[in-house]
Amino acid sequence: xxxxxxxxxxxxxxxxxxxxxxxxxxxxxxxxxxxxxxxxxxxxxxxxxxxxxxxxxxxxxxxxxxxxxxxxxxxxxxxxxxxxxxxxxxxxxxxxxxxxxxxxxxxxxxxxxxxxxxxxxxxxxxxxxxxxxxxxxxxxxxxxxxxxxxxxxxxxxxxxxxxxxxxxxxxxxxxxxxxxxxxxxxxxxxxxxxxxxxxxxxxxxxxxxxxxxxxxxxxxxxxxxxxxxxxxxxxxxxxxxxxxxxxxxxxxxxxxxxxxxxxxxxxxxxxxxxxxxxxxxxxxxxxxxxxxxxxxxxxxxxxxxxxxxxxxxxxxxxxxxxxxxxxxxxxxxxxxxxxxx
Amino acid sequence: xxxxxxxxxxxxxxxxxxxxxxxxxxxxxxxxxxxxxxxxxxxxxxxxxxxxxxxxxxxxxxxxxxxxxxxxxxxxxxxxxxxxxxxxxxxxxxxxxxxxxxxxxxxxxxxxxxxxxxxxxxxxxxxxxxxxxxxxxxxxxxxxxxxxxxxxxxxxxxxxxxxxxxxxxxxxxxxxxxxxxxxxxxxxxxxxxxxxxxxxxxxxxxxxxxxxxxxxxxxxxxxxxxxxxxxxxxxxxxxxxxxxxxxxxxxxxxxxxxxxxxxxxxxxxxxxxxxxxx
Numbered sequence: 037x038x039x040x041x042x043x044x045x046x047x048x049x050x051x052x053x054x055x056x057x058x059x060x061x062x063x064x065x066x067x068x069x070x071x072x073x074x075x076x077x078x079x080x081x082x083x084x085x086x087x088x089x090x091x092x093x094x095x096x097x098x099x100x101x102x103x104x105x106x107x108x109x110x111x112x113x114x115x116x117x118x119x120x121x122x123x124x125x126x127x128x129x130x131x132x133x134x135x136x137x138x139x140x141x142x143x144x145x146x147x148x149x150x151x152x153x154x155x156x157x158x159x160x161x162x163x164x165x166x167x168x169x170x171x172x173x174x175x176x177x178x179x180x181x182x183x184x185x186x187x188x189x190x191x192x193x194x195x196x197x198x199x200x201x202x203x204x205x206x207x208x209x210x211x212x213x214x215x216x217x218x219x220x221x222x223x224x225x226x227x228x229x230x231x232x233x234x235x236x237x238x239x240x241x242x243x244x245x246x247x248x249x250x251x252x253x254x255x256x257x258x259x260x261x262x263x264x265x266x267x268x269x270x271x272x273x274x275x276x277x278x279x280x281x282x283x284x285x286x287x288x289x290x291x292x293x294x295x296x297x298x299x300x301x302x303x304x305x306x307x308x309x310x311x312x313x314x315x316x317x318x319x320x321x322x323x324x325x326x327x328x329x330x331x332x333x334x335x336x337x338x339x340x341x342x343x344x345x346x347x348x349x350x351x352x353x354x355x356x357x358x359x360x361x362x363x364x365x366x367x368x369x370x371x372x373x374x375x376x377x
Numbered sequence: 378x379x380x381x382x383x384x385x386x387x388x389x390x391x392x393x394x395x396x397x398x399x400x401x402x403x404x405x406x407x408x409x410x411x412x413x414x415x416x417x418x419x420x421x422x423x424x425x426x427x428x429x430x431x432x433x434x435x436x437x438x439x440x441x442x443x444x445x446x447x448x449x450x451x452x453x454x455x456x457x458x459x460x461x462x463x464x465x466x467x468x469x470x471x472x473x474x475x476x477x478x479x480x481x482x483x484x485x486x487x488x489x490x491x492x493x494x495x496x497x498x499x500x501x502x503x504x505x506x507x508x509x510x511x512x513x514x515x516x517x518x519x520x521x522x523x524x525x526x527x528x529x530x531x532x533x534x535x536x537x538x539x540x541x542x543x544x545x546x547x548x549x550x551x552x553x554x555x556x557x558x559x560x561x562x563x564x565x566x567x568x569x570x571x572x573x574x575x576x577x578x579x580x581x582x583x584x585x586x587x588x589x590x591x592x593x594x595x596x597x598x599x600x601x602x603x604x605x606x607x608x609x610x611x612x613x614x615x616x617x618x619x620x621x622x623x624x625x626x627x628x629x630x631x632x633x634x635x636x637x638x639x640x641x642x643x644x645x646x647x648x649x650x651x652x653x654x655x
């Protein structure tokens with residue numbers, strides 16, 4: 037569909053929020069507390085953060101929760117009864133204030149959950165989410181969306197993208213999808229027609245730091261490089277990078293038993309953990325941290341493009357911000373580009 | 378409710394066979410007949426077996442698709458789930474989801490000799506394809522099975538080994554590692570690669586299927602090469618750690634290849650294309 041551009045006055049956002057609430061939408065929005073900005077169930081408009089560059093964690097858990105029940109079982113006299121998820125219990129959600137690098141990450145996650153086998157648990161959760169993207173008007177040294185095909189005003193992945201026109205200005209709303217249009221129809225009068233809508237000059241400037249296609253080509257011959265060892269010597273294998281990443285989808289499946297009842301739970305995992313690939317025999321195909329760091333980069337910049345036709349990185353920079361030992365993915369990618377193979 | 382990829386079939390343990398120390402075979406039947414009717418698989422495929430409240434574990438389907446109405450799995454008690462499985466009794470209900478992965482291209486092997494080489498607990502993935510071939514015996518020429526374990530006690534499927542030994546249309550060679558023999562042992566003594574070299578099966582019109590511990594596989598491939606086997610005529614299976622079984626959880630890949638989707642069956646030619654990360 038054609039992108040429809042509308043004006044939303046700055047004091048109309050709260051009205052929009054209230055109308056959505058009246059229509060029984062659950063709204064997840066970013067709130068800042070103790071230096072951390074996180075998506076939370078927003079009970080009221082007051083306090084929604086707008087000044088942050090990036091939330092501390094991505095918004096992926098809206099469709100891919102960090103620990104998600106995939107079935108319940110109970111043992112009884114007759115044997116066993118097992119029940120899956122009732123998708124009707126999943127609420128309609130508006131994800132409010134998503135940065136374009138997270139919004140585009142949803143598509144990358146969807147590629148993982150839908151190549152070949154279709155993961156209907158993920159798809160059902162996502163089908164109930166309407167994404168309100170908010171363009172970036174500032175960036176920091178960790179941001180590199182423009183190096184991986186994105187930009188601070190990218191519409192991909194958002195149902196409606198809001199761009200604030202000036203520091204205390206009104207918003208330009210770009211209505212991108214049918215889902216977005218449905219929301220607009222609930223509050224038609226807040227989305228005004230206007231001739232004077234401009235966005236480019238209000239967007240953050242994020243310089244292009246490397247060419248992701250070139251990196252991909254280089255990685256084909258880079259598997260045995262010593263760079264992996266040098267770059268990962270200080271890696272703690274803590275998995276923080278994977279937990280904050282909008283596209284990391286590796287998971288574990290564990291059972292939780294409570295007497296005769298219990299659940300099977302799908303939980304976030306990380307290829308950075310030493311036990312991630314270890315066999316029952318004790319053999320570990322990725323036995324050292326450098327092999328695990330290599331897997332992380334290769335998966336995102338070589339294997340995913342090859343198998344799923346998408347890159348597994350949106351340039352959000354969170355992994356570098358979150359790393360307790362200051363490993364920096366951007367610097368590493370630049371160094372891969374500069375090394376001659 | 379829509380499809381839930383993670384929902385196992387409920388299976389009743391119909392029979393438990395003690396195979397070797399710590400090794401058991403379960404014959405599993407579908408609790409719901411409708412599940413049984415829509416279920417089909419091919420030799421080489423695997424599944425996730427689960428004890429509710431403990432977790433899931435990945436093994437092959439060890440029975441051939443030519444035998445209907447049940448599936449079998451053989452496992453060694455080593456971790457949390459296999460210990461819990463081992464505690465199960467006949468009649469217990471467990472979970473199974475699958476089949477996953479690719480298959481042995483047994484239709485393409487029509488008219489060929491088949492050479493099966495297995496070590497230890499790796500006979501189960503091969504047993505499925507051995508019985509599949511024997512159930513369609515006329516499709517193949519000579520069938521040779523070379524099977525080794527550390528000790529006589531560790532040999533699995535002892536009754537079936539006897540069957541194969543008695544059959545005129547199967548050549549069975551069993552071996553145990555040096556010092557693994559018992560006083561009445563009549564088979565070979567020596568590591569599997571050594572015995573393969575000694576038996577020297579012809580590579581002409583022969584497909585070799587090799588499953589075993591990594592060290593056995595590593596030393597068997599060069600012996601087969603010496604006997605004239607091409608990389609395309611040698612098949613093996615990879616056994617990487619998995620959680621989902623269908624290409625999502627991110628564990629089993631070797632480079633860009635997913636063992637759960639592109640494998641577990643690979644030719645040696647395909648293995649040689651992979652980075653050394655399995």
